[in-house]
Amino acid sequence: MRKKRIVIVLFLCVMLVSTACGKDKTNNTSTPTAEATPTAEATKAPEVTPTAEATPTAEATKAPEATPTAEPTQIVTDPGKVLVVVFSATGNTKKVAEMVAKIENADLYEIVPAVPYTSEDINYGNYNCRALKEQGNASARLEIGSDAIDISGYTRIYVGYPIWAGSEPRILDTFVESYDFDTATVIPFCTSGSSGIGSTGTKLATLAGSGNWQTGKRFPGSATEKDVQAWIDSMKQ
Numbered sequence: 001m002r003k004k005r006i007v008i009v010l011f012l013c014v015m016l017v018s019t020a021c022g023k024d025k026t027n028n029t030s031t032p033t034a035e036a037t038p039t040a041e042a043t044k045a046p047e048v049t050p051t052a053e054a055t056p057t058a059e060a061t062k063a064p065e066a067t068p069t070a071e072p073t074q075i076v077t078d079p080g081k082v083l084v085v086v087f088s089a090t091g092n093t094k095k096v097a098e099m100v101a102k103i104e105n106a107d108l109y110e111i112v113p114a115v116p117y118t119s120e121d122i123n124y125g126n127y128n129c130r131a132l133k134e135q136g137n138a139s140a141r142l143e144i145g146s147d148a149i150d151i152s153g154y155t156r157i158y159v160g161y162p163i164w165a166g167s168e169p170r171i172l173d174t175f176v177e178s179y180d181f182d183t184a185t186v187i188p189f190c191t192s193g194s195s196g197i198g199s200t201g202t203k204l205a206t207l208a209g210s211g212n213w214q215t216g217k218r219f220p221g222s223a224t225e226k227d228v229q230a231w232i233d234s235m236k237q
């Protein structure tokens with residue numbers, strides 16, 4: 001009987017130990033669940049990667065912006081010589097022509113009438129003055145007194161004149177009809193009291209029959225070198 005009790009006690013002990021081990025196993029199972037937190041953090045890590053990848057993408061967007069800045073602004077310039085031709089009765093257009101010649105490092109050629117204008121000739125308050133009579137006759141061709149010039153070596157030719165009765169002085173018609181502008185770029189400009197350059201450039205181009213004539217520009221008599229520089233710069237960009 002006593003032996004039987006001992007066996008029962010032993011059996012109970014074994015059961016107790018067995019139950020305790022079973023509890024430990026359950027705890028061991030829950031531990032990995034707690035360790036799942038770092039696993040979740042690991043899942044976050046790849047999320048950081050695209051953010052990090054966004055940086056090069058942003059830099060790549062910047063790159064094309066830098067490209068035009070790196071490239072210099074293209075300036076269209078003629079490789080050849082430049083000539084400035086001018087007719088001026090009272091000095092305003094000649095002054096602008098000298099500015100153009102200085103800026104363009106150009107040669108200057110002045111159209112001088114064979115018969116010079118007196119102040120009375122150009123007194124346009126008088127309808128019967130010589131200049132206005134000439135302007136009233138589209139076929140009038142004033143003789144040029146200055147020596148002829150060889151324009152064949154010039155690739156860009158500026159032609160300057162005052163506006164007389166809304167048009168170019170007739171001596172300009174003589175000049176453009178006397179020369180072959182070939183393929184030169186011809187740029188008309190004028191000074192006036194208030195009138196625009198109008199169709200004078202187109203008329204001169206037609207009379208010349210040669211040259212690549214550009215849109216002209218009118219200046220006031222008070223034009224400064226800054227004005228002239230800005231105009232020339234605008235044509236080169």
Ligand SMILES: Cc1cc2nc3c(=O)[nH]c(=O)nc-3n(C[C@H](O)[C@H](O)[C@H](O)COP(=O)(O)O)c2cc1C
Pocket residue numbers: 087088089090091092093094122123124131132161162163164165166167191192193194195196220221
């Ligand atoms: C005969 C004559 C006619 C003129 N006709 C005009 C005209 O139609 N419109 C105008 O704005 N200025 C007219 N002007 C003013 C001149 O165009 C202006 O003073 C010009 O700057 C003169 O240039 P220059 O000093 O190079 O000769 C005329 C001047 C003269 C002498």
